[in-house]
Amino acid sequence: MVETLRGGVIGAGVFGGHHARKYASLPGVTLSAVLDPHPERAAALAVPLGGRAFADLDAFLEAVDVVTIASPAPFHAEQALAAIKAGRHVYIEKPIAVSVADAEALQAEAARRGLVVACGHQERVLFQAMGLFDIPEQPLRLEAVRHGTPSERSLDVSVVLDLMIHDLDLALSLSAAEPVTAEGEGRIAASGTWDTARAEVTFDDGFTAEFDVSRMAQMRKRKMKIVYPSGELEIDFLTRDFHNSTGYPLNPGFAETPAAQDTLATSVACFLAAVRGEAPRPIVTAAEATRALDLALAVEQGLAG
Structure with a gap:
């Protein structure tokens, strides 16, 4: 009989709540266990789901086998590394860290200990459900628009690490080429960091990818256009439909698949299966998440330049 894993969540905010409910239902x-610096928040999340609330990291780690890091991004690497050193498998909400050095350090420690590290770039699940990874061509161009309305969430990082990193990861997942340049422009608003940004990334095979993100928009918009030698694919992530002129068979009913209907559950379940x-492997590995982070930080440098 397979032993039931004990799941723990660090961070009792919105995303921590989502992850806690997945551990309670899968x-x-x-x-x-739920760990949060505010014990009352941890208890409010954990207790109704059958868990316990913790304010001490070491005690929390003793109570779990797998850990989701859903705290603010600047704490991801420190908390993940502590969990890994305690022998725990880790699922980290994006970004995996806020520096490549920290991401590589936790990746190396997990590899040394034979532990699984996953990262929450969940929209890869949608690409899998569409069958997009089965197209046997390299893309020529990608255009992504991701606009969100103002929110108090994730203001401790730029819109590049908050929103654009999703589409950077998707671009990297589609192309075998390596990014070579990143240029762009942005606007710093109330958060004190980039709240809108436009960037263009070029790859060593000529593939170009353009990204337009905002977390100050009046309405949400999430679209992507991918140009292949054989045709184009246009995706609306909000309506979850697409137009495909490539000639390659994609799944028009992907939005109705169990995987696409609950991308977080699919991602967490794959993490647990890897454990x-x-x-x-999980859907997104630590190495892939580190690559997306590296490109995101290059985009930030391009905005500043």
């Missing part, structure tokens, strides 16, 4: 795992040895 098979083969229970929600054991159990039932899957070769």
